Amino acid sequence: MSASKQPLHKTSAGLVVIPIAVSCVLTGALSAALVLTGRWETALKAPLMIVAVLIYALVLFILGRSGIENVRGLERRASIDTLTRLPNRHTLGEDIERISQGDEELALAIIDLDGFKQLNDHYGHAMGDRLIARFAQELRSVCGREARCYRLGGDEFAALANGKVAGTILEGLCRTLLERLGTPLALDGRHFAMGASIGLTRSLPEDRAPASELLRRADVAMDMSKRGGKMRCTWFNESFDRRRERVREIEDEIRAGIAAGEFALAYQPLVDAETKQIVAVEALLRWNRGSERDALGPNVFVPIAEDSGLINPLGLWVLRQAACDARRWDDITLSVNISAAQLRNAEFPIRLGEVLEETGFPPSRLELEVTETCLVLDPVVAERTLDVIRSFGVRIALDDFGTGYASIGFLRRFRFEKLKLDRSLVELAGVDDGSRAMMLSSIALARALDMGVTAEGVETEEQAELVRLAGCDQIQGWLYYRALPAEDIDRLIAAQTALLAGGKEAAA
Ligand code: C2E
Ligand code: MG
Ligand code: MG
Numbered sequence: 001m002s003a004s005k006q007p008l009h010k011t012s013a014g015l016v017v018i019p020i021a022v023s024c025v026l027t028g029a030l031s032a033a034l035v036l037t038g039r040w041e042t043a044l045k046a047p048l049m050i051v052a053v054l055i056y057a058l059v060l061f062i063l064g065r066s067g068i069e070n071v072r073g074l075e076r077r078a079s080i081d082t083l084t085r086l087p088n089r090h091t092l093g094e095d096i097e098r099i100s101q102g103d104e105e106l107a108l109a110i111i112d113l114d115g116f117k118q119l120n121d122h123y124g125h126a127m128g129d130r131l132i133a134r135f136a137q138e139l140r141s142v143c144g145r146e147a148r149c150y151r152l153g154g155d156e157f158a159a160l161a162n163g164k165v166a167g168t169i170l171e172g173l174c175r176t177l178l179e180r181l182g183t184p185l186a187l188d189g190r191h192f193a194m195g196a197s198i199g200l201t202r203s204l205p206e207d208r209a210p211a212s213e214l215l216r217r218a219d220v221a222m223d224m225s226k227r228g229g230k231m232r233c234t235w236f237n238e239s240f241d242r243r244r245e246r247v248r249e250i251e252d253e254i255r256a257g258i259a260a261g262e263f264a265l266a267y268q269p270l271v272d273a274e275t276k277q278i279v280a281v282e283a284l285l286r287w288n289r290g291s292e293r294d295a296l297g298p299n300v301f302v303p304i305a306e307d308s309g310l311i312n313p314l315g316l317w318v319l320r321q322a323a324c325d326a327r328r329w330d331d332i333t334l335s336v337n338i339s340a341a342q343l344r345n346a347e348f349p350i351r352l353g354e355v356l357e358e359t360g361f362p363p364s365r366l367e368l369e370v371t372e373t374c375l376v377l378d379p380v381v382a383e384r385t386l387d388v389i390r391s392f393g394v395r396i397a398l399d400d401f402g403t404g405y406a407s408i409g410f411l412r413r414f415r416f417e418k419l420k421l422d423r424s425l426v427e428l429a430g431v432d433d434g435s436r437a438m439m440l441s442s443i444a445l446a447r448a449l450d451m452g453v454t455a456e457g458v459e460t461e462e463q464a465e466l467v468r469l470a471g472c473d474q475i476q477g478w479l480y481y482r483a484l485p486a487e488d489i490d491r492l493i494a495a496q497t498a499l500l501a502g503g504k505e506a507a508a
């Protein structure tokens with residue numbers, strides 16, 4: 001251990017012992033000097049002086065001891081998380097460095113709780129703290145003597161193992177932990193569902209990496225677990241770094257693409273389930289990247305724009321452009337997709353108001369599509385934002401219903417004007433009884449809550465008939481229309497208007 005890393009209590013012990021020793025030496029030397037100089041009387045008082053010095057030393061010792069205890073307490077607190085009593089990030093770094101000096105395999109897991117923020121928001125911070133402590137207890141019990149556990153901060157934990165096959169052992173422990181989390185954790189007679197995403201990495205004696213690099217790798221792997229659907233473990237892989245590099249490149253390209261006007265909108269019509277007439281269009285973002293670059297769909301570039309915050313300018317452009325195009329489509333509803341990042345942005349309702357004012361687009365014809373993930377990330381903020389948006393007269397639709405976990409309570413809380421059944425649910429309902437039952441009950445629930453229902457991704461006549469009979473009032477899918485440029489929508493709507501006018505004339 002280097003001098004600078006000398007424990008504080010050793011330094012303090014020195015502060016006590018040294019003055020005592022110095023005092024004793026000085027007293028002895030003084031007595032000797034007095035005797036030698038013939039000053040016997042004064043010298044006889046030396047024992048009294050020694051007693052005084054001893055009392056002084058005793059007081060010093062007692063004070064010193066309590067000081068040492070305090071310093072030891074501070075040291076402990078600096079290396080241990082006070083809430084869970086687990087060692088902290090600092091200690092983890094030291095442990096990794098120490099084990100790395102040896103010739104054993106070292107394996108590190110970073111464990112991040114899934115959706116803990118929601119639990120905290122829902123039950124309050126005091127309960128949140130108790131849940132963190134409860135999880136720490138579970139982690140400790142799973143790791144036992146085979147791995148050391150740490151709390152890195154917030155809802156992030158780590159486990160460290162060393163020795164032969166440390167990686168295999170640690171992965172086994174992580175899988176056991178996930179299995180245990182499959183059953184909600186009990187606390188005060190209540191049960192709390194908690195999930196975790198885990199990233200693993202290992203370091204071998206022949207290929208050591210510093211603690212900071214191992215932590216980074218485990219963190220990247222943990223992020224992959226989150227993106228991959230949570231409640232899983234992922235081993236770090238070099239390709240993750242390359243993928244991150246590619247994501248950064250795409251981010252730069254999006255930025256340049258916005259400036260160069262490479263983005264465009266396509267509109268997919270939604271038809272009335274009974275009449276098959278176009279009643280709405282959904283604006284879908286397209287990126288014209290030229291023939292020399294690989295084509296990228298919104299499923300790829302929208303999540304990257306969301307993560308980097310670029311969705312804010314891009315989403316605003318979508319709103320403005322869509323409102324400009326749809327202004328000429330009479331009473332057709334315009335649907336625009338809104339990302340979680342946009343909804344979390346406090347400026348969004350203000351910008352939306354500006355777009356409506358600038359374009360003169362009637363708010364009653366605008367519908368914003370949000371996904372469940374948009375709302376569960378921060379339900380309190382989302383609810384507030386949606387209330388402001390609704391106050392403009394704009395409607396809200398829940399997109400991709402059936403892919404997540406939206407509960408009845410969730411639907412009641414947000415009171416969407418429309419539910420859009422995801423393509424996967426529509427597809428499965430045609431072949432699987434369970435999915436059909438789920439689709440039917442979702443539609444019944446939406447109806448009971450006074451919501452409209454649209455079936456997405458309808459590709460066959462059978463699916464169209466199924467969703468129509470089930471009670472969907474609008475259908476969107478390739479069976480009727482694909483996403484088309486604005487000019488094609490102009491033509492379709494003109495033809496529909498002419499047909500309707502012709503029908504009315506004939507009826508008259
Ligand atoms: P979404 O909002 O659920 O849009 C519907 C997607 O399903 C569109 O894919 C559409 O082309 C596709 N689709 C419609 N009918 C069918 C069908 O019958 N069969 C099949 N196989 N697919 C069908 P697209 O355009 O690739 O968009 C994918 C997703 O990207 C959208 O899903 C939406 O989440 C996101 N997205 C698109 N544009 C925007 C945007 O402007 N802003 C944001 N935030 N997200 C957008
Ligand atoms: Mg949508
Ligand atoms: Mg959808």
